[in-house]
Amino acid sequence: MKKSLMLYLFILAILMNVFTYMFYSREAKFEQDRYDKTTKKLRDSINLVSTKLADADYFSLEHNENAQNYFDNSASGGKVILYEKLIPVVTEKLLDLNSNPKGNPYTGQDKIGPNKFIINKIKILNHRWIIADYSNGELWGEVLLKYFVDQDEKITFEVNQTWLYQK
The missing domain is CATH 1.20.5 (Single alpha-helices involved in coiled-coils or other helix-helix interfaces)
Known part of the structure; x- marks a missing residue:
């Protein structure tokens, strides 16, 4: 067992x-x-x-070689502008205009009510165009801007088209 x-x-x-x-x-x-x-x-x-x-990112200055080459004026005897340094300068200059008491003039909108229009977000598309989002806290819109950089690296803006969305 x-x-x-x-x-x-x-x-x-x-x-x-x-x-x-x-x-x-x-x-x-x-x-x-x-x-x-x-x-x-x-x-x-x-x-x-x-x-x-x-x-x-297809439409961005960081990834567009043709737009980057636009700032390389060394072949024509001009100055080379580095796009890596240009992007923050352009963005800062456009956002600094938000401190204007009447609002940012490049939104293409006059002050409506007590709040001014300011630019919130910016995307630099290429060597010539910027698209930006703006609001006054109640109304929202978008603007297409032209920007120019001259030989003295002075930056100027021009409103091409603006759109304000309805409430």
């Missing part, structure tokens, strides 16, 4: 080891498959976001 009990316990131990081995080997395979699927999905998401970002 003792021998048969030992035999049954031995067979039971072997079966438990086989089942444990199968469980953990399949669990490892399942986890590896899940990891591979998640990694593939994340790579696809990163590629999609990168593509969307590249599409969104």
Whole structure:
């Protein structure tokens, strides 16, 4: 009886080891498959976001070589203007005009009510165009501006078109 009990316990131990081995080997395979699927999905998401970002930045001075070359006047004996330094200067100069008591004159809007119109966000599209978002806290709009940089690096703006959205 003792021998048969030992035999049954031995067979039971072997079966438990086989089942444990199968469980953990399949669990490892399942986890590896899940990891591979998640990694593939994340790579696809990163590629999609990168593509969307590249599409969104298509119209920007940072990614437009022709517009950047416009500021390289060294071939004609002029001065080279670095676009990396120009972008913050143009942005700062346009935003500094928000301190005007009547509002930023380049929104193309006169003061309506007690609040003045100020520019909130700016995107420099190329060597000539800027698009900006403006508001007075109640009304919102967008403006398309021309900007010019002369040889003395003086920056001037001109309102091309403005749009004020209805409430």
